[in-house]
Amino acid sequence: MPRTPSATAPAAPKKKTVKKAMSPRTAQLIAVGVVVAFLAAIVAILISTLGTPAADDALPEPNPSAAAEVVRADSHALTSPADPEVTVVEFLDFQCPACAVAAGAIAELKAEYGDRVAIVVRNFPLTSIHPHAVDAALAFEAAAAQGATVEMYEALFSTQQQWSPASGSQAATFRQLADDLGLDLAEYDRVVADPATLERIARDRDDAVGLGLQGTPSFFVDGEPAAIASFDELRALVEAKLDQ
Template sequence: MTTLKKNLLAAAVVVAALCVAFGSFLLFAPRDSSSVPTEPAADARPVRDDSHRLTTPQRSELTVVEFLDFECEGCGAVHPTVERLRAEYGDRVTFVARYFPMPGHRNSTTAALAVEAAARQGGFEAMYGKLFATQKEWGEAKESKAALFRTYAADLGLDLARYDAAVKAPATLERVEADQRDGLALGVQGTPTFFVDGVRIQTPGSYEGFKALIDSRLAR
């Protein structure tokens, strides 16, 4: 093996390790380039009126927004931390989840469509939780997992006729892409990416680190 080939192989291993440790990044060549819109939003905002809120405190003191990909291992790894934080701070902090399917993940957009279709029946949080709970069962698959996600919809008691129609509706994909466009315009390059009160932050590496950050902001 030539020195150049050895160096390229070593670099690939390092990049792959970083991807697993910190999430997914746009530097990877997409399998389906249409999974990320090419046009960022002209009036980008970290959160919009129709964004999916995981908590709705009567008096919100802080807003934490996550741009996520349901197939991203980094998002799956940070999910328990987000759940723990919103259980602890849900009466003071608004937690928001926004779609950002990444290129290179075969089922990232499919998963987002499943969640948005569930949301049309008030099942956003249920499907959101289901996909993260089962991520190891379907993540990184090369074949479509749309049929599997449909079984999840059935398990959650959703009306399957309405679910199927929503998955196929152009408006559902448009809703997912609207989040992506905001993310692109705001500089999101990988998942998970968090914004705290509109400011992008470096994702804390632990629950304790994230809790300290929230506590410091709430103390202001």
Template sequence: MSKLKKQLIAAAVLLAGFAAAFGSYLLFSPEERRSSGLDVKPAAEALPVRESSHRLSEPKKSELTIVEFLDFECEGCGAYYPVVEQLREEYGDRVTFVARYFPMPGHRNGELAARTAEAAARQGKFEEMYNKLFTTQKEWGEAQESKESVFRGFAKDLGLDMTRFDADLADPNVAARIQADQRDGLALGVQGTPSFLFDGERITNPSSYKAFKALIDAKLSD
């Protein structure tokens, strides 16, 4: 392993250790949630993973499914991103990693970022946009103005058909797709981001890369 890679992993461990402090949580009344942009109700029959869910790894023989309900603007999600990437590299041949949308109230561009990712997914570029949004989060996150022009720039960088991208970004069905993930999340007890599920069961967010790896190893050895 290169020295640079070791440094990146060490940084990821440190970031993940503080992720709980940066996470986003639903500390709102139902009325406040509606006014903050989370006007969705829990799904009547929730599923941790649906056929339409975005799988970041698809091993031939999956031994564990890890679902992350995430908000691209959430600093906690950004802190966990390099940890999840390293775990994907190590366990992608045994573990199915799934990303599901859960944009939080109070994040001006969280829902827009989710629609950006879903619009990219319609052109087969979900993972590329997922990576782009997280690796650039510090450039656009926590802004009070719309970052649609920035996200359109990302779409151009990925070589997307911009006419189709713009149409999909404004398509009510794309917004509904985001809300479908939110409804499942709410019904499964998700109250903040990031939230991780192991085979459908919510876990306490691991405090470090080492702790996350230990949880996976324990599950795989059952």
């Protein structure tokens, strides 16, 4: 006898999941948490952007004098010939891109003319457009105090593209350069923090302003302003002086 298929029991209906509505108190706490996190993120960004207050803020306003000098007895030199035939003085800003290019031209002058040409560099930080210029000048001064004038000059310009666009203080970057050069960091820190170092930078800047300079790099050859449009013209001017 054929078996009659047994009837299949109907499937039980699925229970609908009912989401519990969020209480107003919970929603308020979440909203507050989001706002706090957002504000914390903004503060973190501001801190990373502003960093340590720049030394530029401590540089006094220009105080040019009619007695402004192109070169002073204690100005820093990249060459030290006993009896130079020509003296080239450059007022520079270590964050200035054109000054970094000029460093290449200065290196060529040094290599080509050796002890025939004295090359002197002085600080003219353009703080309105270069926020790291004073900190870089402080690093230069601190290195020069340890006899590393040329080394720090070259290090600052060779790394300029790395630190120049960075936000916040670059004082730690410059200190690392000093460490890389093998300088005494305790002495380096002392000179950087010494108010007399900032005064020296301000004096260089005041001489630049007193001499009527408005930008960097600005050159003087044997005490006279070099009206040049290119570094080739600077070389030609030096050659002409040497031929006299």
